[in-house]
Amino acid sequence: MSFDITVSGASLEAVERIVPQLVTDLVASRIAGQDSSLWGQDAEAEAAKRLGWTEAVVVSDPLVPDILALRDRLRSAGVDHVVLGGMGGSSLAPEVITRTAGVELTILDTTSPGQILAALSDRLPTTAVVISSKSGSTVETDSHKRVYEKAFRDAGIDPIERIVVVTDPGSPLDVSARADGYRVFNADPNVGGRYSALTAFGLVPAGLAGVDIAALLDEASSVAGRIAVDQDDNPALILGAAIAGTRPLKDKLGIIADGTYIVGFADWAEQLIAESTGKLGKGLLPVVLEKDAPELGDNLPDLQIVRLVESARATEEVEEGEIEISGTLGAQMLVWETAIAVAGRILGIDPFDQPDVESAKEATRGLLNDRPELPAPAFVDGGIEARATADALTASGSILGAIDALLAQLPSDGYLSIQAYLNRHQLAKAVELRELLAARADRPVTFGWGPRFLHSTGQFHKGGPAVGVFLQLTADEPRDLEIPDRPFTFGELIRAQAQGDAAVLALHGRPVLTLTLTEPADGLRSLLSLLS
Numbered sequence: 001m002s003f004d005i006t007v008s009g010a011s012l013e014a015v016e017r018i019v020p021q022l023v024t025d026l027v028a029s030r031i032a033g034q035d036s037s038l039w040g041q042d043a044e045a046e047a048a049k050r051l052g053w054t055e056a057v058v059v060s061d062p063l064v065p066d067i068l069a070l071r072d073r074l075r076s077a078g079v080d081h082v083v084l085g086g087m088g089g090s091s092l093a094p095e096v097i098t099r100t101a102g103v104e105l106t107i108l109d110t111t112s113p114g115q116i117l118a119a120l121s122d123r124l125p126t127t128a129v130v131i132s133s134k135s136g137s138t139v140e141t142d143s144h145k146r147v148y149e150k151a152f153r154d155a156g157i158d159p160i161e162r163i164v165v166v167t168d169p170g171s172p173l174d175v176s177a178r179a180d181g182y183r184v185f186n187a188d189p190n191v192g193g194r195y196s197a198l199t200a201f202g203l204v205p206a207g208l209a210g211v212d213i214a215a216l217l218d219e220a221s222s223v224a225g226r227i228a229v230d231q232d233d234n235p236a237l238i239l240g241a242a243i244a245g246t247r248p249l250k251d252k253l254g255i256i257a258d259g260t261y262i263v264g265f266a267d268w269a270e271q272l273i274a275e276s277t278g279k280l281g282k283g284l285l286p287v288v289l290e291k292d293a294p295e296l297g298d299n300l301p302d303l304q305i306v307r308l309v310e311s312a313r314a315t316e317e318v319e320e321g322e323i324e325i326s327g328t329l330g331a332q333m334l335v336w337e338t339a340i341a342v343a344g345r346i347l348g349i350d351p352f353d354q355p356d357v358e359s360a361k362e363a364t365r366g367l368l369n370d371r372p373e374l375p376a377p378a379f380v381d382g383g384i385e386a387r388a389t390a391d392a393l394t395a396s397g398s399i400l401g402a403i404d405a406l407l408a409q410l411p412s413d414g415y416l417s418i419q420a421y422l423n424r425h426q427l428a429k430a431v432e433l434r435e436l437l438a439a440r441a442d443r444p445v446t447f448g449w450g451p452r453f454l455h456s457t458g459q460f461h462k463g464g465p466a467v468g469v470f471l472q473l474t475a476d477e478p479r480d481l482e483i484p485d486r487p488f489t490f491g492e493l494i495r496a497q498a499q500g501d502a503a504v505l506a507l508h509g510r511p512v513l514t515l516t517l518t519e520p521a522d523g524l525r526s527l528l529s530l531l532s
């Protein structure tokens, strides 16, 4: 078992209709051969520098001994804890890889001051930090590096001994880290962030944390031959057609872990699917669902279920209308990457760009420069401040009324996105809002931690079909944290990120309700009880 897929219902019909054409067009072998003309003329220049992932397994192989040697050196220096600072493609793959292997890796893909302070005070004397950024210019990751450099120095530890950098050759981070004497791993610059799982970005943090990364590459390698051939049973062609070819298009992909040994696969797949396809008003929205999610009982015509099952089950009868997939983690990563490239061709979009991500970053920068006063809340109810992009949303003067007014804006093909700019560890229960609101909305509901999701599903929210409504949760965190040599703190940054994204969503005509928990723990408790 390296990878199995079974399709039924509308997705089976799509596979039967589309795969023969994909075979005739030699799509599989052309992807494997890095043919950049597959997505049309407008996409060709970008695709020409974004197809390196097709040979990632071979290119990455020589990295493995270097990573393992560094792991041994750090361990013999007493390191027993690895932290990763990185966003999007630079953290999501290491997350699923280490969670699946049951190996500890502390991931900082946040700007929550409380969450970062907690990491800084956790085993600092025996900690190594991986700073990962392809572009080498991501503000969150640069800030993680700055605070850890200071913390190590303050503790009398030379940061050069403890910080490892992963970046593309020639990036600003590559240049400065090499000049400072850090250990740097470079990755193939012809691979985009969300396609970088099997490159240094997935392998360095996971390998240093203790995962058997050679085995992961072997898993991917075992499926590489099958996905490169122009045949009807090529699993990447089947998956691409099944998710992107249904008629009418079922453009919400409900991904359910149901027996797979992989922990958190959908968190990784979310970025690959949403950021690759969500543009030009089109795209596939990944919705991470539990086995008993309210959406499953709603018989939603635009929801395609993808069930990740254990190996034996994939060969049994598939649940009507669903796609069932099994496979090892390495194999799944490579098949999904290829399938999304195939889906891009079917949908008529460039799967390798992310034209709308920059807009939220720009808005954030503008707010940090200009420092406008936060507008007064429309109302405060039980310690929760409410602000919205339209007065009608807050006219009721109550939290429940405002949430219902937001849900009333949902079109029949819409979705609700919950965006929690919160301390993920302290307020972990915020994820429970998803089930409660899905039961209330009768439409698909997604949940993302901010600012993490901005580098993942954020592209879809702005570039995909304009049918989303947005619930932002922010908090007045009790402690803030300076970012060394920066004119703003983490607290100011996370606030500007939420405000900046809301402003851009509003420019796209989308409704946004922002609830600020002035006492975070109490506020979340009362929100959960209000909705229960």
Ligand SMILES: O=P(O)(O)OC[C@H]1O[C@H](O)[C@H](O)[C@@H](O)[C@@H]1O
Pocket: 087, 088, 089, 090, 132, 133, 134, 135, 136, 137, 138, 141, 193, 194, 275, 354, 357, 454, 455, 456
């Ligand atoms: O690895 P970095 O260059 O820091 O980028 C991290 C993330 O940043 C952006 O938001 C991109 O849209 C993502 O695709 C990328 O994974």
